[in-house]
Amino acid sequence: MAEEMRARHGGPARRARATAVVAVGAAVTAVSAPAGAPGAPTGRAYSFVAGGAPVILEAPDGTSLNELLAELGRWAGRPRNLAADGFTDPSLTERTGLPLVEPFGDELLEMRGWAYRSHWIGCGSVATSHLERTVVVIAEREDPAVTGFPDGASWVEKLRILTGWEPVPQPAVDWRAVEADLGTSLPSDYKEIVDLFGPGGFDEYVDLLVPGALGMDLVDWARSEGYPAPKELLRWGSSEQEFDFVWQTRTANPDDWAVLVGQFGEWERFDCGLGEFLVRMLTDRRYGFPTSRLHVHFFQRALARNPGGSPPGGIASGDGDAEHRRGNTGAERPQKRPGRTAG
Template identity: 40%
Template sequence: MELTQTTVNDLLARLGPGDGHMYLPSDLDPQALTDLLADRYGAPNTLVLDGFTDPTADDSRGGALLVPFADRTGMMRAWAYGDQWVGTGTVRDAEGIERPVLVVAHREVPEPSAVASDEDEDVDWVERLVRITGWTEPARRPDVDWAEVESRLGTALPSDYKRMVETFGVGAFDGYLDLNQEPWTGLREDGLLIWAGTEHEDLYCWRADGDDPDRWPVVVRSFDHQDVPFDCRAAEFVCRILVDPHHRFTMARYFDTHWFMRYGTHA
């Protein structure tokens, strides 16, 4: 079997949207399949390695992928994608032969409470973002030297943005909204700092006015170079575009269940 992204598409289509798995030819390279899925879905969780199951591999991290195989799994990597877990690895079949396998399982994320009303001033938007995405990983970048970053940029930065970077690290919300690990300064002459962007070339910025960065509003510099202001902070903006189907920049039309796609192994 020649492994390409088209092959992966065909295999996933055969499995369908529900729970399912298929054994693959014994001569298929499991690492090659893992690499193709990582190109598509980002860095995986490792559920099983050399026959040893991660004790934290519960349903929130893809544990449902292991259910069909009991203790016969030699290796399993897992990716979140919308309301689905995708996994690949090696499993002993009914004859005891270790074979590559592709698995899909339903992914359930606890229903986040509705987006807070404008009257609610005490929302922890980063914590809400953790709930919306079903994020269960430890903080990916807890030791960022923000003093050095802020000194180099010549400005303090919003606290919710710093918490997002520390919590999620390198990656993209719904595999779409890339979180910059420090702001880009390419629009500084326009008074904007860029904290995220999308594959559609929208740039998510702050209007860096005033001495209190926690009061900087979000501005979207759209792909056609129009500036669209929003009277909110970065984490609130991300929450709203994930779950509000009426938001101008909504992502809710694409997915009902959301996730954060990790890139690489940045810790």
């Protein structure tokens, strides 16, 4: 793949640039794919990324840096600005993208970076021998859950650090209108998460219901499931694993709502806010979710606006006391842990 990227493309310059953008995007996807996943490299190539120096890929001559940034940003979100006009941010650390700029020294002109799954991905330009080259850099990324969070960080801030997410411009949610449609206020950390991340999912395991999201509109789902009947359960998330992610909305203060996770009407209760639940779901093996076994975590954006239509399905009924379900690895979660609630 690296040889393909270095090869010169024939034809008009615009066609060459477009081809380069697609080629670089495909290369980054392949090199940064988790081991064993479709498209992931094997043997020496993958071990080099996972345990060695950063991989540097050169784009063909004539490749537009802006087009390349747009292509990578389409699926990786908004980049961090690591270097501009020959000036590198002196505050960079291993946690904020330093591995992407270290290989170039004074030759670096521009560098934008993304935290994507278990890697840092950088895209920029380098000046050598009076020539400017467009490059893509891929480096290993450490798990913030292991290296530690800043003192005093909120659960939502921990979630952002954990996933390496940088907010992208998006239409603001009219929370007053949303809460009027639902007939209830919503937890403050949920609103903060939606404003920060927008529509999408964590670790390809749980997807957020977001007002206005395509097929994942919080209000549409609530209406289709007859909220607040029958048990005052309000869905906030969905999973391909056939699990229901809901709040139990029986308390007047939405910030006190418990998180329930269930399957076929059997519920496990977590007495904590949504932000804390998501961080612990991704990192705390005592919670028993398969996501806690992953090395690094990520958020994947989804389409923002729903043109209409009602969501399928519904929340199964149950007594709220069951402690059993399965994860996407097929491994059964422990049926008994210390206490009925987690927090």
